[in-house]
Amino acid sequence: MTVEDTAKAQAGAKSALKTLRERRGGVPRELLDANKETVKTRKAVIDALAGGPKTALQIAAQTGLPSQTVFWHLMSMKKYGKVAEGEADGDYFTYGLVEEK
Amino acid sequence: MTAGNSGRKPMILILATEACAYPGADNTGQIHAEYSTNAYVVRVPAPVQFNEEFYLRCFDKGIDGILVMTCGHECPYAGAYDRTAQRIGRVHELMKERGLDTRRLRICAICTVCSKAYLKEVKAMVELVSQEQAAAVGGS
């Protein structure tokens, strides 16, 4: 693909997005809210991990979030390479942040 | 263009079966897991086709470690897995006679989605041959 092709494709995508937004009447409210919530929770989990690897229960205790929610976020971040599984602490594994390369 | 293994990273050869281990190696790529760049996968229908001399020749040429990744007992060919395992045992004997560390040749079963096991095997072999090379350099 040439440079011009790329530029053309990008311009096309931009106008397509605009059309799409018009068609859907913008991003649905509940989607934005859900996403905001996810981002907030994600940030809380990441902040809790700043001090070093922790188990889901420890993060839950520190943040006040339900352990089930914390665990799901840890697993999501693990899948996309943001956290890594560490040592086990009893019946629970710890999870730590992965440094960006 | 030069040949031989002087002055480069130790080299690991992975003989991976077409039915199981090779897709297993692909799967490791699909999850974007990382492993050392000195492990080279060669696709084979069944490693049972390699005779004892083949392995010894690989070591002579400068291959530092060989992982024979098979389908295990899920092998599509009758009796091939057991035969391969027996042969690797005999190669180990011949390696001992030549003063080669038998840990440098290992047979294991890897399935099409066994990336965890795949990574573990590669990592262990990389560590082994790196240590051996370091020891050899230190000793010379």
Added chain:
Amino acid sequence: MEKQNIKTDVLIIGGGIAGLQAALDLGDQGFSVLIVEKEASIGGRMINLSKVFPTLDCSSCICTPKMAAAAHHDKISIMTLAQPTNVEHQGAGFAVTVREQPRYLNAEDCTGCRLCEYACPVDLVHEVEGNLGARKAIYVPFNNAIPQVALLDMDNCIMCGACEKACPTHCIDYLQEPREHTIEAGAIIVATGLDLAPMDVKAEYGGGKLVNVLHGLQVERLLAPHGPYGRVLRPSDGKVPDTVAYIQCAGSRDHSIGIPYCSRVCCMYAIKQAMLLSGALPLVEVFIYYMDIRAFGKGFEEFYQNAKAMGIEFIKAKVAQITEDEHRNPVLRYEDQVTGRVEERAHDLVVLSQGVVPAWDPRAVLPVEVGGDGFIAAANENVAPCRTSITGVFAAGVATGPKDIPDSIVQAGAAAAEAAAYLRGNDKVESITTADRPAQRPVEVG
């Protein structure tokens, strides 16, 4: 809406293991086949299982070659994200309207590299992982999906454009529309497979609200090498479970929930999962609460006896109720049928053997006769189990009733034979008298 006409000898509805096997058996006979699959990848239920009973070989290792063989077969075409919406007779065959949902990208240009997925900021629950893991709003459905192509979940897209920026082939097309195809097919095979009865059908088992009560397919994902957690942990807090309980017939053999029949696979997958759990977690204790252990297939009884010898505990009991303690451990209340005592026991994780139900009710689209259990009824079950009430329409796999993988695969072969014979027009065997009969001595040699 864009419309397209496609001609094929056989249309197969469903690209799971039964549909794939039927397609391969027909394609190998030279018939053209179109598989219409409602999900984004072929492979059905089997591709997402861990290991399979009784041989304990890896499910993906068996399913992937069949998927690849179908995908590469020159007589087989595959249409994903597509479902039939109308079927009409047309001559000796059928005209089938199929609606194909957009992926919002040009599948031919997508290389399955997943750069879009990594770029997407939206985190969502992943259905393929039994809702235990995560995915993005644009994603490749799973590692060994065929086709290896991403799809955009428009319902959850926040239209940020990050995927398009990341895509090396610029294949994303936000404005794609559903497409409608008219398939002219000589015969149809229905291989639409199974769903599990919903977890909320039984209020006494927590009504689907207990976080550490899972169904069998979710545990398959926990045990699979690429599962949502990468190992077996429970969803409430990531604990490595020490005790796991299986409740058999949790949603089968039960008139009160409308599933009076035996679901046929639950005994065996519970035993299999118990063995795999014991392998993965050396300290785990597994209990199976059951009415009858139905280990009836080839090698199944031997497998069951092995599990007993391994220390899996089989408890003949009907579980009356499941509640939860303060640590979210599920607590079972049951009457032990051998001792007669009512007991209570807490476990870290409980697995319900939910009933197998048909994934598709064909009647609105294709009026084949369906039995009282919701599965497609065979017109002549004892000798021709794949024939439906409509000539030229055949059924295979779980569409005709709960079945394990070998039984589904065998029945798929049978459906292929039926469809092929039908297409060859050889079903009008007239009564032939001796006089009309051509000499039919076997080929004699020597």
Added chain:
Amino acid sequence: MTEDKSQHNGEGADAENIRVGVYICHCGGNISDTVEIERVVEAAAKMPSVVVARRNMFMCSDPGQSMIEEDIRTERLNRVVVGACSPSLHELTFRGVLTRAGINPYLFENANLREQVSWVSKGDPTGATDKAIRLVGAAVAKARLLRPLEPIRLEATPRVVVIGGGLTGLRCALDLARLDLDVTLLEEQPFLGGHLAELGQVYPSDKPAREILGELIREVSAHPRICILTSAEVIEASGCVGTFLLKVRAAGEMETQCFSAERIAADLASRAHGPNGDHHNDGAGTTELEIQAGMAVLATGFDHYTPSQGEYGYEEHPGIITLPALIRELESGGLGSGPPALNGRPINSIGFIHCVGSRELDGVHDQNGKTELNHYCSRVCCTSALWAAKQLQARYPDLQIYDFHKDIRTYGHGHEDIYEDTAKSGVIFCRFADTAPPKVTVTESDPPLMISLKDELTFNEEIDVPVDLVVLVTGMVPHAIDNLVDMLKLPRSADRFLQEVHPKLRPVEMAVNGVLIAGCCQAPLDSVESAAAASAAAAKAAALLGKGYIEREPFVARVDQALCNGTSACVEECKYNQAVSLVETAGGARKAQVNAAICCGCGMCAAVCPTGAIQVDGWRLDQFDAMIDALLVNY
């Protein structure tokens, strides 16, 4: 071993002017973000025999493919290497490019630079580039030694021999004929129908077995493509897939006529009287004939398990009978039309004991003179027993029926209803542990038989149940086919039933190429499942024989006769019967020869050949050696 270096470096290939084209794919950054593509192309250009090295954003795209096609024509390339994603994705795509450009598709080699380099080496771009170069080098080295291959085509007789004339064999024969194949159906008995003919109404359809069978036999015997041989046995077998040769001995004249409705009805009626009932007499004398067939289907079925004397009191009292015997009595009206009686003894109560000869455990069950215990479940007997109980209840409402089981396995369509119906109408169920089977004793009192067990359904209470009739619910054992097993070298599983190649990948095929299995010779099955297996086998045969020839991938062993010393090491090593054998050559020497119809291409032979004469096409040892040499080259 003295190493012939030239062999590994492909001197043989130099006889031909090898011209390799190398194509490296960016995969839109998937490879090129980590691997320095320009360096790989530069290195490739220096590799031996490489005349063109190029790159493209997407090699698999139309422009990418056209680039290769164009080069093959203009640069006269005769080998192509593509460094891109895994061969599982595009090996066939690129082979297609070679075909379109007019060269043999097997002269293509892939280097996996995405799944096995860029995606696993993000943190080490230098190492990744080096690895990519070495893998491309290895692919070029292999490509130089590739030889054009052609798919294997084997002659195939479009006839299938089906052995066994029960439901499975009949169903299979009919489906094969419907798929335009000729069929010879062999039945060792003088009549068709197998064990199904012994039954009355069958579940789940509730139809009389004889009606179902009668219809099927009429269709089979009327079909112009099917030849039926009754009282027939296979006495010799040779050949292989495509051209099996079976010598068959059959009693009387060959059946070349359509069976009359009367004949079918008479045969089936006689079957209801048991395996030794009267049957149609085919006349005296036997004929022998040879049948050539492309494939064979085994549908040899099962035998009822016969308890040994004393097993649950069997043969120690006339009131202890097997389930098949009870069904026979029911069918022939032997229990009478009034209050039930057997051989003059009134029957007021019956006890069914399940799992007789099935689900046996070492250390619990006596071998009773058998060579082996039957560890397996016979699958159909639970439902059959309850089906019989249901019919007894319908005919004799006052009869008290007890059912003694370990588990009730009413798994199939409609089976659970039968269980529920019998329970509702008064069958009393008792359960015993599999380690504590019930005991049957003959008493002096009335009723004369006593079944004793610990009942798990009443909290392990020890109970004694007096009954007039004990029905032993016997399972299945494979029908004795030792001769066929020996002749065709068929594998059996631990349960002594025939063993398929793989229960999921190839459930109706045997390891012997061209031999299929269906029905109860493989495992206990009910009629629905047997019929499905029969049709599945027919589909498989039609796929293989339908074209009149059999086509296989060319990756099988090949012998270089000039190198072969005739040591027979390969013959002894091979696990596939007659895939490789020694043959006399024109010069009188004995040399190995591969039968491409049977060879699976595993290469077990190659490893033991002292001279390297036998090699698997497409995966030759010299190719592997060359790849390893190339991996070690620094560019």
